[in-house]
Amino acid sequence: MTKPDISPLAPRQLRHRIDPGGFGFETTDQIEEPLQIIGQQRAVEAIRFGVGIRQDGYNLYALGPTGVGKHDLVEEFLEQHAADEPDPPDLCYVHNFEETNKPRLLQLPCGQAHPFSEDMEQLGEELKAAIPAAFESEDYQTRKQAIDEEFKERQEEAFEEIHRQAEERDITILRTPAGIALAPVRDGEVIPPGEFDTLPEEKRDEIEEDIQQLQQKMQEALQQVPQWERRRRDRVRQLNEEVMGYAVKGPLNELREKYDDIDAILQHLDAVEEDIIDNAQVFLQALSQSGGGSPFGGQPGPDAQAAAGMNDAAAGNLAGGPASGGSPDTDRSEALQGLFRRYQVNVIVDNSNVDGAPVIYEDQPSLDHLTGRIEYIAQFGALLTDFNLIRSGALHRANGGYLILDARKILMQPFAWEQLKRVLTSGEISIESRRQMMGLANTVSLEPEPAPLDVKVVLLGGRRLYYLLSQLDPEFLELFKVAADFEHDMDRNDECASRYARYLAKLIEDDDMMPFSCEAIARVCDRSSREAGDQEKFSTHAETIRDLLRESNYWARQRDADVVAAEDVKQAVDKKVHRNSRIRDRLIEQIERDTLLIDTDGEQPGQINGLAVLQMGQFTFGKPNRITARVRLGKGEVVDIEREVELGGPIHSKGVLIISGYLGARFATDFPLSLSASLVFEQSYGGVDGDSASLAEVCALKSALAGVPIAQSISVTGSVNQRGMVQPIGGVNEKIEGFFDVCHTRGLTGEQGVIIPEANVKHLMLRDDVVDAVEEGEFSIWAVEHVDEASAILTGVEAGVADDDGEFPDDSLNGKVQSRLRDMARRTIEIHRDANGGNITG
Secondary structure (H helix, E strand, O other), X not given: OOOOOOOOOOHHHOOOOOOHHHOOOOEHHHOOOOOOOOOOHHHXXXXXXHHHOOOXXXXXXXXXXXXXXXXXXXXXXXXXXXXXOOOOOEEEEEOOOOOOOOOEEEEEOOOOHHHHHHHHHHXXXXXXXXXXXXXXXXXXHHHHHHHHHHHHHHHHHHHHHHHHHHHHOOEEEEEEOOEEEEEEEEOOEEOOHHHHHOOOHHHHHHHHHHHHHHHHHHHHHHHHHHHXXXXXXXXXXXXXXXXXXXXXXXXXXXXXXXXXXXXXXXXXXXXXXXXXXXXXXXXXXXXXXXXXXXXXXXXXXXXHHHHHHHHHHXXXXXXXXXXXXXXXXHHHHHHHHHHHHHHOOEEEEOOOOOOOOOEEXXXXXXXXXXXXXXXXXXXXXXXXXXXXXXXXOHHHHHOOOEEEEEHHHHHHOOOXXXXXXXXXXXXXXXXXXXXHHHOOOOOOOOOOOOEEOOOEEEEEEOHHHHHHHHHHOOOHHHHEOXXXXXXXXEEOOHHHHHHHHHHHHHHHHHOOOOOEEHHHHHHHHHHHHHHHOOOOEEEOOHHHHHHHHHHHHHHHHHOOOOOEOHHHHHHHHHXXXXXXXXXXXXXXXXXXXXXXXXXXXXXXXXXXXXXXXXXXXXXXXXXXXXXXEEEEEOOOEEEEHHHHOOOEOHHHHHHHHHHHHHHHHHHOOOOOOOEEEEEEEOOOOOOEOOOOOHHHHXXXXXXXXXXXXXXXXXXXXXXXXXXXXXXXXXXXXXXXXXXXXXXXXXXXXXXXXXXXXXXXXXXXXXXXXXXXXXXXXXXXXXXXXXXXXXXXXXXXXXXXXXXXXXXXXXXXXXXXXXHHHHHHHHHHHHXXXXXXXXXXXX
C-alpha cells in the first residue's frame, strides 16, 4: 500500500526529557533549601485567607483528588500559623451543687487544669484525715457532751419535779408493758385495786384528782421532750458545721492563695466549702457506718439519714457501699471516698503540652469522637454516671485552634454531620448521645454545660463531594465559605523543574531515603509528566511521586548502592507495571492465540483497529478493539449496535450521531442520504462509552462505502466533530503502548503504527521501548487534524478535495464515497418510483 505524503512524528516529539545538567547539583543531599509545597499557590492563598479571617462561617473545604497532599499541606500550614497564636484554655467539668445533673464547665488558663485537679485530689486526702480528727478531738467531744448533758439534765429536772410531787401525794410512777402508770401507795406499798375501792369516797376522789393532775403534768413534760431533742440536734448540727468549717478552712485557704488570680477556681472553692459544711451530717453518717462510732451518741437521726441518702444519690453513689471487714481507718477512708468524689475535677482538655493553638486531625469522626460522650458504670444491675465520666471530643481538644476532618468519613457516620453543623451554628459544644438526638432517651441523665466554641474546621474531600454538598445541603456554603482547590498538575519549564527537584528533595528527606542522583531526579520528573499525561506539566499527586521515590530507594538498596540512580527509577517503574499487569498480559496472550481477533497486518474494507483504555486498580493500560462497519440501502441511519443492546453509553451514542451529521453534510448536500449503516465493537461484552472511537468508526464507514480496504497494521484513536475535525482524547500514551505491545509480541514489521489527534502530541510521554522502535523505523505514530488525513493514511488513497460544486475527484477516497452514496440515493428513488407506479410522493 502506498502511503500518502503525511510524515509520522519524529522521536523527539514522543516525549520530553529533562536535562539533568540543568539542576545544578549532583545528588539531592546538596540541595540546601528543599520545598515543602509546590504548585498549589491558589490553594495556599485560600488557606491563608480562611485562617486569617475570624468571622463565623469561614471554615474551609480543601478539595482535590486523593493523594495530592491536601492533608500534609493543610496540616503543615496550620501548624506554622498556630505556633504564633495564644495558648487555648484548659477545660474541665466539676460538680454542680445547685443542679446535680448539670455539671459545670470551668475554663482555666492553659496548663492550670491538671495541677488544680491534683490539688483537689490532695484536698480530699487531707480532709479524709482532718475531718475524723476534728470530730474525734477532745474539744469537740467535750462541747458535744455538754450539749447532751444539758438536754439530759433538763429531762431529769422535769421528771424529778413530777416524782417529788407524786411522793408528796403518796403516788408512785410505775413502768408497765402498756406504758407509764400512776398508782396510790400506803406505807410504801401500792394500794391494791380491791382495797382502794374500800377507801372513803372523799379519799378516792382526792387520789384520783391528784393522779389526774400528775398525768397532766407528765403529759406536758413528755410533749416538751421532742422540742428539747430538736434543739439538741440543732445545736449539735451547728457545732458540727462549726467544727467542719474549722477542718476545711485551712486547706481551702491554701488553695485560694495559690489560685487567687483565677475567679472560676475561687468561686468553685467557695461552693465546695459551703457544700462540705452543709453536709457535715453526711460525713458523720459515713464515719458511723464505717465502724468509727456515731458522733450523735447513738443511731443517726432522721435528718442526717435523709441528708446522707440525698447526697449519695446526687454523687452517683459510684464508690459502692461502706466497706466492712477492714481496719477502722481503712473503712473510714473508703466510706469518705464516695463523698469526696463530688469534689474531684474532671479534666477533659489539658493544653499544658500545646505550644500555641492546637491542630487536631480526627481520623474517626463519629458523633462520640466529635462532640464527646458520657460513660456509664454498671453497678448492681443499674447504669450509673456522674461528671467524672464525661469524656471530651475532637471539638473540645481543637477548641481555640483548628480541626481537620475527612468529609467522606464524617458523612458516613450517623448524626455526626448534622451535629457538626449544629455546633458550628450555635457556637457551643453540647454533648448528646445518639439516643438523645433520636428522641429515644427518656431516662434522667447528665446535661453537661456546653463549652463555648472557638475553632476553625477544615474538611478534606474530593471535588464531586464538594459540589454535591453545595447543591444538596443549603447550610453547607453558609458554614464552609472558603474553598481551597488543589491542582493535580503544574507547569513544566526550566524554573519549575528546578523547584520540582527541591520539592522531591523534601520528600526524600522526610522519608529518610538515600540521596538521589541528578539523573534519577530527571527520570522522576519525566515520570511525573507521564502521570500528568502532558509534556508541559508535572504531576502534583504527591502520594504517587512519593511511592516512586520509595520504590526507587528500595531497588537502590537491593544493589547496595549509596545513591539512587536513574536505573533504579526505571526498575521501580518496570517492577510496578509487572506487579499489576497480569490482566493486560492475559489479554495480549488471547490476542496472540487468536482468541480475541485483532489483525496487525493485511487489509480489510470496513474493518479497523480502535483503541480503548482500561483501568484495573492502580494500573491503566490500552487495549485494541476491532470495529467493523456495514452499509446497505436505508433511510440515512447509522445504527450503533452497542446502543441498541444497551451496552453503549450516551457519549458513545452521541459520537455515532455526529458521524451521521458529518456524512450527510460532507457527501450528500444535493441528494438524500439513503444508507443504513451499522457499527459494532466486535467481541465486546461489557459497556462501551466515550467518543474516542468516532474517528475510527467514520474511517471504517468510509472504507465500507468506497470499497477500499484499511491497513490492519494501523490503529486509530480520536474523536471527530460534524466538520470532520479530529479532537483530542484521553489516555493517548496508554493506547499507543497497548497497540505497540500487541505488535511487538507478534513482531514489528515497520508498517505498524497508531494515528492520534494532532492536539494530543503535547500529551505524549511514551515508554523508552516505543520511542526506540520509532527511532529505528519499526513503528510509526501519525498526528492528524482531519478525518481525511487519517483515512488517507489507513487506505493509501488520497482523500481528495471538493471543487466549487462540492464534487470530489473520481479516483479519490472521498470521490468513491460520494459516488457510492449517490448511487444508493438513485437506487432508493427508483425503488420508490416502482413501488408507487412511476410516481414519487412525499
